[in-house]
Amino acid sequence: MVEQIAPVFLFVLLGYAFKRIKHDISESLTEFVIYFSLPALALSKIRKLEFSEEILQIIAIAYIAMGLASVLAYVAGRFMGLNKKDLATLVIVSVFGNTAFVGFSYIESLYSLDHVVYALVYDQMASFIALLTFGVLIIAWGGGQERGVKEVAKQMLFSPPLLAIGAAIYFQGTVFPSYIEAMLDKFQATLIPLVTTIVGMKLDFRAMPLYFKENMVALSIKMVITPLLMLLYFWFFVDFNSEAMQVTFLEIAMPPMTMAVVLAIRGGLNKDMAINALALGILFSFLSIGLWHKLIL
Secondary structure, eight states: OHHHHHHHHHHHHHHHHHHHHSOOOHHHHHHHIIIIIHHHHHHHHGGGOOOOHHHHHHHHHHHHHHHHHHHHHHHHHHHHTOOHHHHHHHHHHHHOBOTTHHHHHHHHHHSOGGGHHHHHHHIIIIIHHHIIIIIHHHHHHHHSOHHHHHHHHHHHHTOHHHHHHHHHHHTTTOOOOHHHHHHHHHHHTTHHHHHHHHHHHHOOGGGTTTTHHHHHHHHHIIIIIHHHHHHHHHHHHSOTTOHHHHHHHHHHTOOBOHHHHHHHHHTTSOHHHHHHHHHHHHHHHHHHHHHHHHHHO
16 A cells, blocks of 8 residues: 555645745746646547446536535534635635545556546546536625636636547547547656656645634535445445446545635635645645555455
8 A cells, every 4th residue: 555655645745845946937837737737538448438327426426426525514613603705715625635635646546548548537527517516606605706706617617638538528429530649648758757756846835723713624524424424335335346336436435625725715715725725735634545445445
């Protein structure tokens, strides 16, 4: 298990060290991932993916998990007496998981690059769409900056990964020329090293003590309580021998989503709480994801 998780940890450490020694280039790397790596993965893997009952089940499970987390976060926030802005922030970081950057890294390390396609389905067809709809509404409600959030959401809706998924579905079953297949393979091979390095560059240890109590509640909901409750659902209704379902469960347990935090900040929510939830969640995931993976095997 340590050997499997070690590459994720080392790439995160590399990203953090580069930011401290040189400078933060995560925005540029993110652009490359969004415009080249992710679309290549979508065109290569989803084009060959059969939309079976299992794929639809992944999407359904994702929405069930996010719905459960949203209820838990709202109740916890009301019980804690949080103001509207902090309550909306708590909901956002508790509901939307880092099913792409962090998720892809763990799935590739624990399974293989081929299994990342299940994480891509979870991320783009569930988490991403939910963020563009429910997430945008919550951020607009909590931050009072509906127009700015909607503009960012429109940009995300027409993002290259989502367009690539549409193209992959359209060309499903089509065999591309060998040189195009080779090019797609080269681009998708850059995905995991880059996204894991980006995660390291997002870490900020100095600000972590701020809103520590609120973030412990959010991370407990996101990475412990929701997966634990969903584990009961899996035992009764899901075949855990399926690696696709194992990947789906691990996606449920991922730390808070980077893009959700970015949208929350742009929408006027609690910046410190959101950033700290992102950083603490990444650190906690080095322990929690390994434990969840061992439990479901």
